Structure formats: C-alpha cells, structure tokens
Amino acid sequence: MPMARRVKGELSEADLLDALRRGDRQAFAVAIDRCGDTIYHVAYRLLGNREEAEDILQETFLQAFQHLKDFRGEARLCTWLYRIAYNLALMRLRRKEPETISIDQPILLENDEEVPRELFDWCCLPEEELLRAELRSVLDEAIRSLPMSLRVVFLLRDMEGLSTEEVAQILGISTDAVKTRLHRARLQLRERLSRYFAEELRGR
Amino acid sequence: MPLSKRCEEWLGQISLYLDGELAEHLCRELERHLEECPDCHVVFNTTRRTIELYRQYGRVSMPGEARERLFRTLNLEDLLRDESGSG
Ligand SMILES: [Zn+2]
Numbered sequence: 001m002p003m004a005r006r007v008k009g010e011l012s013e014a015d016l017l018d019a020l021r022r023g024d025r026q027a028f029a030v031a032i033d034r035c036g037d038t039i040y041h042v043a044y045r046l047l048g049n050r051e052e053a054e055d056i057l058q059e060t061f062l063q064a065f066q067h068l069k070d071f072r073g074e075a076r077l078c079t080w081l082y083r084i085a086y087n088l089a090l091m092r093l094r095r096k097e098p099e100t101i102s103i104d105q106p107i108l109l110e111n112d113e114e115v116p117r118e119l120f121d122w123c124c125l126p127e128e129e130l131l132r133a134e135l136r137s138v139l140d141e142a143i144r145s146l147p148m149s150l151r152v153v154f155l156l157r158d159m160e161g162l163s164t165e166e167v168a169q170i171l172g173i174s175t176d177a178v179k180t181r182l183h184r185a186r187l188q189l190r191e192r193l194s195r196y197f198a199e200e201l202r203g204r
Numbered sequence: 205m206p207l208s209k210r211c212e213e214w215l216g217q218i219s220l221y222l223d224g225e226l227a228e229h230l231c232r233e234l235e236r237h238l239e240e241c242p243d244c245h246v247v248f249n250t251t252r253r254t255i256e257l258y259r260q261y262g263r264v265s266m267p268g269e270a271r272e273r274l275f276r277t278l279n280l281e282d283l284l285r286d287e288s289g290s291g
Contacts, residue, residue, distance in 0.1 A: 029283040032274060040266035054270045058277050065278065115212060116247040123249035130257070139262050158255050159262050164223075183219035190247070190254045 017077060020068055028065060035078035036061075038160050039085040045155050046089040046148065056092070060085040075169050079162075083170045086152070093148075114187045120198035129201060142192040146185055153178055154185035211237075211244050218248050222255070 011030055019027035036057065043056035064081050071080050122130070143151055156167045157178065168175045207215070214237050220226040221234055238245050275284050
C-alpha cells in the first residue's frame with residue numbers, strides 16, 4: 001500500500017526501507033528530505049562549490065536507488081547514503097587533485113596548530129560582536145583550511161550531530177580515530193577563530 | 205608564555221569531556237584544574253564556543269532549486285509540492 005501521506009520524520013526506518021524496496025515513489029522523496037541536507041553539506045565542504053555539491057547529491061541518490069538491494073540494513077539508511085556520497089566526493093577530489101588527497105594516511109602533525117597558543121578570551125562576547133566580525137566567512141575559511149581528514153570528521157560529528165560510530169562507518173575508520181581527529185579539528189578551529197577574534201576584537 | 209605540559213595533558217581530555225566520555229573521577233579533576241587555571245579555562249570555553257558557532261551558523265543545506273532538480277532527475281517532480289512545511 002503506498003503511503004497515504006508523507007510526513008517528514010514520522011515514518012520509521014524499517015517502514016521507509018520496506019517502502020523503498022517496493023519502489024514506493026513517496027518513500028524516495030522521504031529519503032531525499034531526510035538525508036539530502038547532510039549529503040549536500042558533506043559534498044559542499046569537501047569540494048568547495050555548489051555545482052559539484054549538487055552533482056554529488058544527484059549521483060548519490062541515483063546510485064543508491066539503483067543499488068537498494070545491496071543495502072542490508074546494517075546501518076541507518078542515511079548513514080549508508082552518506083557513505084556513498086563521501087566516496088563519490090572523494091573520487092572526484094582525487095581526479096581533480098590526485099596528489100593532495102590522503103584521507104587514509106596519517107596526517108602530518110602541524111603541532112603548531114594543536115597546542116593552544118592564542119588565549120584571548122572571546123567565548124562570552126555577545127553574539128552581535130562576533131557577527132559583526134563577518135562570522136560566517138570566518139567560519140568558512142577556518143574549516144576550509146583544515147586537512148580534509150579532520151574537516152569531514154568535524155562536520156559530521158559536530159555540525160551534523162552524528163554519533164562517533166556512525167562517522168566511523170561512513171569514513172571506514174575506527175571510532176578511536178574519529179575521536180582523535182575530532183579533537184584535533186576542534187583545537188585547530190579554535191586556534192584559528194581565536195587568532196581572528198583576538199585581532200578583531202581585543203581591546204574593545 | 206607556552207602552556208605547561210600538565211595543561212597540555214588536561215587540554216587533551218577536553219573533547220572527551222565535552223562529549224561525556226571522560227571517566228567520572230577524571231571529570232572532577234579536570235573541572236578542578238579548569239577552575240584553577242585561567243589559560244585552560246579560556247581554551248576550554250572558546251573550544252566549546254567554537255563548536256556552538258559552527259553548529260549554529262556553519263550548516264549548509266541543499267538549496268531549494270537543487271532539491272527540485274534532484275526530484276526531476278529521479279522523475280519525482282509530481283511529489284515536489286508535498287514537501288512538509290512549505291505546502
Ligand atoms: Zn591549565
């Protein structure tokens with residue numbers, strides 16, 4: 001029986017999967033609205049532009065819906081889709097810049113970035129102060145400067161709110177590696193924001 | 205002045221602490237250190253704030269037109285109107 005009504009978030013994971021496997025078109029739409037934003041976000045942060053992020057979004061759903069049989073339900077549907085999206089984005093990156101992409105290799109320690117140095121205390125300044133400092137572009141630039149292996153962990157864990165286990169599944173790394181990378185990403189971002197705010201706001 | 209080794213060690217635990225994964229007795233010790241050490245206090249607070257700012261302002265969602273084109277690609281365009289919220 002086709003779903004009478006598509007209400008975001010209401011359909012259980014199991015029902016959604018059943019419906020997808022039956023080829024229920026409403027279910028495809030639900031899957032897009034449930035997982036699409038994060039897929040787009042991952043692709044955008046990895047590839048750095050909207051056109052390619054949209055390409056990945058399309059490729060992900062095309063590929064996933066063609067290969068639904070291969071999905072055995074050992075992860076959440078969205079997790080499986082994120083993994084496909086991540087791999088597609090990675091493949092595209094490798095094609096674009098084959099020498100610079102090394103997600104699996106240990107990242108060279110830029111120790112400099114990970115031992116906190118800038119101790120300007122901006123934590124509790126009113127948001128308007130921070131916003132005045134072109135916050136969004138500052139945030140974008142700081143995250144873009146992270147090595148990809150750290151960037152993707154930070155965005156999935158902290159921005160998208162996925163669990164450590166899910167992120168480990170998506171990236172195909174251990175949960176310990178997720179935790180280590182997350183910590184390093186946070187400290188590097190903190191350092192960059194601190195330097196920026198120190199320069200902009202110190203002494204006001 | 206660089207942070208002491210001891211401070212660096214404590215700061216190495218703040219992510220686990222923030223994620224609720226640090227052992228109870230270590231939490232208490234870390235909290236005590238944060239109270240006593242202004243430098244670590246700043247690093248801790250600004251780290252937490254960094255995460256908050258990204259959560260609040262850093263997210264990017266698929267643009268409406270991208271969603272629309274995706275629906276068309278998958279021959280789902282008749283379902284576009286159904287999006288909850290913007291009826
Ligand atoms: Zn300290």
